[in-house]
Amino acid sequence: MVSQEQKGMSAREKILARIKSNQPNVAAGEELALTPISFSDPIEKFKETLASIGGASLEIEHENQIPDKLLSILPGKKISRHVGPDDHAKADPHAYSDTDVAILRGEFGVAESGAIWITDKQMVDRALPFICSHLVLVIRKSQIIGTLHDAYEKIGHAGYELGTFIAGPSKTADIEQSLVLGAHGAKTMTCFIIR
């Protein structure tokens, strides 16, 4: 209901005033118990989950093995135009539209969801993880944690501008629930786990 004094108020003031008078006064109470699942082997779980959502993972010793391994992982795929994790950003994100492969470093992996956390600092360009045809994310084996609760513990108060969990390739099941990989984003997603 709009009272007399609300006339002349901005939408913001009116909304906030209504909320203030309408929001319930409910005691918070104790935070309810929550015991998250734990995995005996988070690395195996991570690989298993990632595979179940269409991604792939491969353990390697060193980053410099990636180019060779890529040829075997993406046989017959065009991978001539690629961007590496230490490349300089181009001025315009549109310039990445024909990128075949982007190789980027992720911060950590989450076993329960097969997701890798990556922020703008590792993206080279913010468009890159989404616009490339094939996405390669590199994490260290020691950076694989159990659940998303652990993930946000780890993220803490980090001051990223953009942070994303990426879990497998872009996908859709909008046509009769048939899963198709490569909707708009990457058609494949491979995670290299450095031992």
Place this chain on the structure above:
Amino acid sequence: MKNMSRNDHATLANKFNHDEARVNWHDKTLWFVRQKRDKAAKQLPEWEQLRARASQIKAKVLSHLHEYLLEFEKNAVDNGVNVHWAETPEEHNAIVHKIICDHGVDKIVKSKSMLTEECHLNEYLERHGITVIDTDLGERIVQLAGEPPSHIVLPCIHWKKEEIGALFHQHLGTPEGNADPVLLTEAARQHLREKFLTSKVAITGVNFAVAETGEIVVCTNEGNADLGVQLADVHIACMGIEKIVPSRKDLGTFLRLLARSATGQPITTYSSHFRKPRAGQQMHIVLVDNGRSERLASDDFRNALKCIRCGACFNTCPVYRRSGGHSYHTAIAGPIGSILAPALDMKQYGDLPFASTLCGSCSNVCPVKIDIHDQLYKWRQLIVEQGYSSWQKTKGMQVLSNALTSPERYERQGKFLRWLLRKLPFLVKNKFNPWYKQRELPQVPDESFKEWYRKNRKG
């Protein structure tokens, strides 16, 4: 009254049921999604704890929404984001339109946002000469077909692949008669890639807005929200004021629940946390009320604001699966839509709380434990109380109540009814009796239990 109009749920559902094979297909497709949800939930022994925790966090948000919104606004502004407030859909649409005009463009891309569906943003912008391209594949399909989505997570779940093939043949030039989902998805990818590359403004929805950091989280599987935003000069994110969560760590709880409840995935492919715009880019967040602040006052209906739009209640609802999303004649269909819509317009949506058997499955799958079926019951009471029920129904209920509140009348009329059914069956065995249309009536016994009891137990 309006309840009996020809576009109410019962009428539209009846129409949907004319093609039984299609109903079977629709039901099975959605049941499959429900089963995927069950499987995902059962992998987490703490599932019920998670739901309880999520519900508790949302209760906290609703109790302190004023403070959290101010905190969110402050942090977002500090992050370099423009924050707008809209009381009504019209205000929301005008704000979005103005931002678009300020950048001198007449074409935008938009990822999925139920809020913009609620506000009918597309129609508004189209009326003002702006071309809106929905970039979620399912939404693009229904947009090309000139329809609203029939499901909040699976917008074209009512479309068969052959029909999509024909639609794409017409609009995107795919080969005639080809209904291969891989081919059709690739065609949409190429068609929309061009739109992403040429749009200067991208609109997204918001799954969660974090008060503590001023960031918003947008979840998609296709990556369409991200592509749109990262290739645009302006990002406009539209959200209802109830999307707030207090802190970043709460996202752990919600992201664990959202995709598992929606599609049975452990998480969506992309869960993007937009905190600051890219250098040179603008970011706008439009906070929309549209009745939410009023609903906050209601002990009975407040909890509907906890909804995270996962769609699990749609997939489990035996009525939704057999009546289709459009039978709900509102942007958000299904059980949750049936308790949201009457709050906006009791006259127009007064039929929806009756489009349920009150089986309670919706409340059980809800990741934030909204008491959906109890609210459906309460809406029924309110709708009748406020006079949005037909006089015929009211009269019938009065007659029934009259018979049932006196043991003598009850017995006399019960006996008469049974006599009638035996002697003059044509009075009820006719096409005007909806029970009899596809069901036989119970066989009428000679005596009631009460009569038997008098004879056999009490002299």
Place this chain on the structure above:
Amino acid sequence: MKVGLFIPCYVDQFYPQVGIATLSLLEKLGLEVSYPLGQTCCGQPMANSGYEKLSRGCEDLFVKNFSGFDYIVSPSGSCVLHVKEHMHSQNENVSRIHNSIFELTEFLTDIIKIEKLNVSFPYKVGLHQSCHGQRGLRLSQMSELVANDFSKPEKLLSMVNGLQLISLDRADECCGFGGSFCVAEEAVSVKMGKDRITDHLQHEADFITGADMSCLMHLEGILRRQKNKARVIHIAEILNGRK
């Protein structure tokens, strides 16, 4: 132990054999059962249609008839749930009723704690979980929850000699009866009922049983229209031993 027998109106009028089976079953257990003759209906037909206000008379009548019993037992989960959840007067009699009313199967498993039954029913039987009994009164675990399985009606049926309980593809989907829903939303209601029946028949049920005659009445109506030889039977009739 004084037990008051509450027989829902439509059972009284159309399915007296269910009332008789319930009474006889309770009597055989040595209970002192009486059926208050002034009872009519719990008021649910009005309340679920949005006319809770018109159910107040039924509520008063119910309280009048059923105050003073140690337990109130009824062969209907739905009506019991209504009495428990939607009876609104606040007084001592009402709260006593809330605490002393039980649906038949939960009364047998939780209060009487029966361990065996001396009856047989040599058929393949499908159990229809009526929603109000299952999700409302928690007579069985619900498929949506991540929690341990249990089923009070199944436990009782497992005590019946020769009875073969079939499994279903959808263990606890609603049949579509839903009170006035069955006529107001006739098309969906019947479709839901047909789909439940198909599930039972695909698993070769001879009988569909359950703890709520209303759902069974709806399924029976469809079965008979289909001229199907499968039949419905209330769980009380099986547990009492069918003549």
